[in-house]
Amino acid sequence: MVMAPIVGLWQTPAQAQTPANDDVTVELIQLLVESGVLKKEQASALLQRAQARAAQAAQAQPAAQSDTVTAQPGDVRVPYVPTTVRKEIEKNVKDDMLAQAKAENWAQPNTFPDWVSRITLEGDVRVRDESRLYDSRNSNELIDFAAFNRDGPVPTIVANQANPFDFKYLNTRKDRRNLWRYRARLGVKADVSDNWRAGIRLASGSDNNPVSTSDTFGDGMSKKDIWLDNAWISWQAAPWATFTAGRASSPFMATDMLFADDLQFDGISAQLAQNTSENPLALFGNLGMYALDFSHNPWRAESGTEGESENKWLMGAQVGAHWQLNEDNRLTGALAYYRFDNVEGHRSSACTVFSASDGCDSDWSRPAFMQKGNTLFLLRDIRQWSSDPNDWNEWQYVGLASKFDLLDLNLAWETALFDNLDLRLDGNYIRNLAYDKDEMIRRAGGIDNIVTNAEGSTQSGTADVKSGPNAWMMQATFGRGIALAQQGNWRLFTGYKYIQPDALPDGFNDSSFHQGGTNARGYFLGGAYAFDKHLWGQASWSSSREVYGAPLSIDVIRVDLNAQF
Structure with a gap:
């Protein structure tokens, strides 16, 4: 002035x-x-x-x-x-x-160290009331295969008899009402130099699963766990190009049908984008390579080694554009390809196990994390050591029957309506290009080894795998200030999801809808209101059921209070 x-x-x-x-x-x-x-x-x-x-x-x-x-x-x-x-x-x-x-405090510019001016603190807290409601007609014989692998190997046969007693089953009929839950995150970002930045973030969480940082109150009012959620270094090579290495948020335009909002990516990313303020049609692109699992087998006495194993990777590439049609209308579209390398299971060579501590040469191929829905098969080809059937035991793991190479299409249209109201329509279609039912059966060593999404019997000739490679979602969001950036902003939203069992890996998507995973279809709706610039509330409801197989209907109701700083 x-x-x-x-x-x-x-x-x-x-x-x-x-x-x-x-x-x-x-x-x-x-x-x-x-x-x-x-x-x-x-x-x-x-x-x-x-x-x-x-x-x-x-x-x-x-x-x-x-x-x-x-x-x-x-x-x-x-x-x-x-x-x-x-x-x-x-x-x-x-x-x-x-x-x-x-x-x-401007008379003494050297009062604080130089690094203080280069540090930014940010965080958020969410408190939630959640109810999980299950239909009384749901099957009560659905095995929790995530726990099966996590706690395994599990004895599926004991003394030549099928053993259901050591299996863990999913809760499918007992409602969980009024679970009081929370999420807390605190991050630090630092300007290392003009073009280099680094950041770390801590987050809550009930365990180390990748798709949720929520935890539940109670447990005798015990102290809660804190996890390292982010750790990254980024380099802005040009105004339109940024490269990131470490554990960071997703660079891709994607919905929670594929990647949960809380999911962080371990690896390297490149984000390329034109300036949208200078170009009515601005292009963008994203590349990434991420480590899913550096897997290994347990040491095997018979071979004196761990044996061979393969590391698991996710590689992604995306191209897209923002198109500002006019002052009131904007279109965004993106096409992505994701290759999940070595995530499918491998049937082991013939192996003999004497106890739960013994391993087979394909144990490394079991998923590092899973939810539910994908087609699974028994990994171990176990040969019994005794001629007496009373001595026959079998400890097993399960693996994914399908490979996953995904084509992911996202479209969004934002428009300004009357009286400062806005409307946004989103659509997402995913197809697993690697889906092949016959190849899945061969990979499992026969349909008798497939333990999910299989129907009929080999004796009657009706055995078949009930699955599919497609998933899609549509969502409409309406309100004033949809991003809830100012006090008084509000939004209403509704949508529908349809996810066939092997359309995508079940371990990385939203853990709320159908309690996570695939083989799910249903509706969701909700609303949110900004009480202040950094304080808002939201209520949502989803109702879902299975696409194929045994009945499993789940309703989830959530009421949230969110604060951001």
Whole structure:
């Protein structure tokens, strides 16, 4: 902000033609205004104080006659001030400025270390009331295969008899009402240099699963766990290109039908994007390579080694565009390809196990994390060591029957309606290009080894796998300020999801809808309201059931209070 020139300040009659801003104090005040340190109102207050003291001095000592200086519009005229009064005013002005500077913490720029100015803190807290409601007609014989692998190997046969007693089953009929849950995250970002940044974030969570950082209150009011959720370094090579290495948020445009909102990606990413403010049609692209599991087998006594294993990777590439049709309409589209490398299970070579501590050569191929829905098969081809059937035991793991190479299409249309209302429509279609039912059966070593999504029997010739490679979702969001960036903003949303069992890996998507995973279809709806700029509430309901197989209907109701800082 620039002040108007100040004419006549501190002038003697002989100095009437001398520019007033030659005076050191006036220059100092004007420079402080120009640099933004002082506001114009503050400078005016200082000048008014000077005028008042000058008037007092004028009464004590008549001002000498001088030629009149022609005033310009916006100029301020102050009578002549004697030297003694001027020095006193200078001292008072300096004292006032120093006092204000100390109060506003700009007088001592080196008070804090340099690194403080390069650090940004951010975080959020969510408190939730959640109810999980199950249909009483649901099957009560659905095995929890995530726990089967996590706690395994599990004895599926004991003394030549099928063993259901060590299996863990999914809760399918007992409602869980009013679970009080929370999520807390705290992150630090640092500007290492002009083009380099680094960040870390801590988050809550009931365990180390990748798709949720929520935890449940209670448990005797015990203290809660904290996990490392983010750790990354990024380099902005150009205004349109950023590269990130470490554990960071997803760079891809994707819905929670494929990747949960809380999911973080371990690896390297590249984000390329044109400036949307300068281009009505702006292109963007994302690339990434991420580590899913550095797998290994247990040490095997019979071979004296761990044996061979394969690391598991996710590789993704996406291209898209933002198109600003006009002031009120905007289209966004993106097409992505994701390759999940080595995530499918491998049937082992013939192996003999004497106890749960023994391993087989394909144990490494079991999923590192899973929810439910994918087609699974028994990994171990176990050969019994005894000729007596009473000695026959079988400890097993399960693996994914399908490979996953995904084509992912996302479209979004945003439009401004009447009365400052907005509408956004989203669509998402996913197809697993690697889905092959016959290949899945061969990979399992026969349909008899498939333990989910299989129907019929080999004896009757009706055995078949009930699955599919497709998933799609549609969502409509309506409201005022859909992003909830200001107090009073609100939104309503509704949508539908349809996910066939092997359309995508079941371990990485939203853990709320159908309690996570695939083989699910149903509706969801909800609304949110911003109580303040960084405080909002949301209520949502989803109702889902299976696509194929045994009946499993689940309703989930959530009421959230969110705070962000």
